[in-house]
Amino acid sequence: MIEVAGLQKSFTVYKRRSALRRSRTTVAAVEDVTFSVAAGEMVGYVGPNGAGKSTTIKMLTGILVPSAGSVTVSGLVPSRQRVELARRIGVVFGQRSQLWWDLPLQDSFDLLKHLYRVETTAHREQLDECIERLEMQEFLSVPVRQLSLGQRMRGELTAALLHRPDVVFLDEPTIGLDIVSRAKVREFLSALQRERGTTIMLTTHDLGDIEHLCSRLLVIDHGRVIYDGALAALRDRFEPFRTLVVDLAVAGPAIEIDGAVVVKIEGPRQWLRFHREHTNAADLVARVAAQVELLDLTVEEPGIEDVITKIYRGETP
Amino acid sequence: MRLGWELARREFQRNSAYRAATVSGLFTNTVFGFLRAAVLIAALRSARGGRIGGYGMGEALTYTWLTQSLLMVVAVWGWNDIALRIQTGDIATDFLRPYGLQSWWLARDGGRAAYQLIARGVFPLFTGWIFYSLIWPANALRWLAFSVSVVLAVVVSFGVRFIMNLLVFWTLDWRGVSSIHNVLMSVCSGMVLPVAFFPHGVSVTLRALPWYQALQAPIDVFLSRGDVGNVIGVQVLWVIATLAAGRGLLRLAHRKLVVQGG
Known part of the structure; x- marks a missing residue:
């Protein structure tokens, strides 16, 4: 479902030397990343801050164009077939919102129906399921800006799943959530993978997320994959x-x-x-x-x- | 098409959520209308023959109240919705939609403009009509031409604003871009003074530039100044040019994109 080979991304950074002069350096955010994820897998993508996790996710979703290497997701090349790919994937960035800030949550969901051209009955079915599982009934008509972080996050998850994507990318989906909301989100995600066979890739700093959700771990540091395997084996190998x-x-x-x-x-x-x-x-x-x-x-x-x-x-x- | 309509509808709703802003804006618009009218009246009275650049009292007053009506519709004072998303990095989520970024924002801008036309456009012109004697289009056809010209003005204005917003991908700061935009827009669009008030060479040049298409063009159609077909034709050319340039710039921006804040 996801194939990544020799993936690289470097950014040009300007450093100020004096009032007028500045020097230019190239920083490699992702140096050489290779892995593949089969359909229906749930993979945790972990690493310290600045390791290149989010940059990788952004290349997998077509937001960033890789400097080198190849990526295919669901058979498409993200940077070239971004719009087509967008129909097949769902993405949640824990620190960014794709909901419409000033309007009730329900309105954002309605808009997504048109955006992804989902049939009304299919949309309704999927939405009802999310509302029930994530307990969103009581805040559907509240403008997004008035929602608590936990409520908004449940809204974001729903928004990413309404078009029934094959692959879901989650970038720190439980960041800042309390224990109860966190448990709810985890439960929901594992059901999604178990029942529908959705391929899920998530980055997180929350070790609970990893232990509860991911049978497979990809550990990245300094832009390279340093471990790829089961959580238990990771322990055996490193400790x-x-x-x-x-x-x-x-x-x-x-x-x-x-x-x-x-x-x-x-x-x-x-x-x-x-x-x-x-x-x-x-x-x-x-x-x-x-x-x-x-x-x-x-x-x-x-x-x-x-x-x-x-x-x-x-x-x- | 359906999505475009839904986007416009929601943007309309979103704008209408801020009633206090609408009312206070309307009040300011109207007060400034009277001020600007007074200044132009004084200028014309002291001018030789009571006319400047072909504008008599009727044209000048109509111009004043029309600009007060249209300034929010064509967003003379700029608009930085996209620039802010670039600065915060939220633009990343915009790239995740199965829909072009430009079409997405154009549809939304349509909703915004429609709201501004109804909420902020009608009242100032009505005020002008009550207190002064204005010049009105002679027939229905002229009204139709004016409506078309206003729609084109909104789209050219959007095309220019879209480009200005995208420049933030390179400058990373809206303020500099914004000051340039404000100067160009207020002077070259005919917002501060009618384009016809400038020396002949300057006004001919301004008429060929995109800013004129965004405000003075529909006013000229309203006042029957110049050939209507010609004015609208140039507007159409600028719609195509600004949208195409915006699209090209977007492609460049995407290639060099750095998401702020990771």
């Missing part, structure tokens, strides 16, 4: 260590044992770090128990947050 936390009956010196290292001691509690592949957890527990008397124990997996932080900081193998 191969687990931690065994033990509460001893009596506080003592650091436990010395093969295959694990004590990384922290707090009174009777000790943290032992071990490699997930080299050391078996059950075996380690048995050996520790044979050495000291245990009151309690837990095995901790690294949080996805830690993993991503590590990647963003460049502490990757």
Whole structure:
């Protein structure tokens, strides 16, 4: 559904040297991005600020013209067939609105019917479904400028989906939303992918979004894809260590044992770090128990947050 | 076509949402109408033969109240809806629609102009009619020609405004573009003074430029000055030229587009 090969985008930036002189430099926002997304997939596109996420999305949707490389979305070349592509895709930019600011939400929806030339019954059906699932009934006749962010976002999502697009691009769709609105949006998106098989690509900084929604992750940094795969495998690859936390009956010196290292001691509690592949957890527990008397124990997996932080900081193998 | 109508209709509604702005604008328009009328009356009284550039008292007063009626319709003071979207980066969402950007805004401008014509156009002319003796088109055909000329004036004005707005892709700031636009528009369109008041060579030149088509042209049709077919013909040429230039500029802008704010 989406094919990207050797994609690049650079911008010319002017820096002021003095009152009259300025120098020109070229900044590569996207340096070399290659990936493909199959129909019906839900892919998370993550990376630190300025990594090139939004720029990639803008090239995929035909807003920006790539400096080099090739892109096809739903069989079309976005920068050349922008208008045609616009009929097949839905886009939500969390920080921008495509709704009509001064008019009631309902009016924007009506206009979209004409814009995408959707049949009245199909439009009605789709709209009713969105209204019900996103609980929008009570604010349909309120001008968009008076809506809360959560309400507006639900409106934006609906606006992007009324023409039943094959592919949906979401650029930070949950930015600034409260927990309840966020959960509602996530639920809605996963239903969209599950029930209708819509291909969804979303950029986000919200790790909850990633954990709840994306079976596949594309991690981008400095304009390059540095990871492409499942979330679980990302953890295995970038954070191969687990931690065994033990509460001893009596506080003592650091436990010395093969295959694990004590990384922290707090009174009777000790943290032992071990490699997930080299050391078996059950075996380690048995050996520790044979050495000291245990009151309690837990095995901790690294949080996805830690993993991503590590990647963003460049502490990757 | 249907979409164009729907867009125009909503823009009309959107404009009508700001009633206080309409009323205060109408008041200002009318007060300025009296002021400008007084200035022109004084100028004509002191002129040799009581005429300037072929304008007698009737022409001058009709000109005054017509410009007061049309100035909002053809948006003499500019319009920066697109420029603001470029400055904030919201223009990105405009490129996501399965519809040309120029057609989209032209349709909306039609709705805006229609609202301004009804809300701000009728009353000043009516005021002029009550307080002064104006010159009216001689027959229905002339009224028809005037209506056509007003529509063309709105489109040329849109064509020019569209280009000025797109320049913000390069300048990234509307203020500079806006001051140039305001000077050109107020002087060259006949807003400040009738184009006929300028020395012959200047007024002939101005008549050939796009700004004249956006305001003075329909007034000349109304006042039966010059050949109507000629005036409307030049307007049509400028409609084509400004829209085509706008479209070309849009293509260039898209190629170099940088979305502000990511």
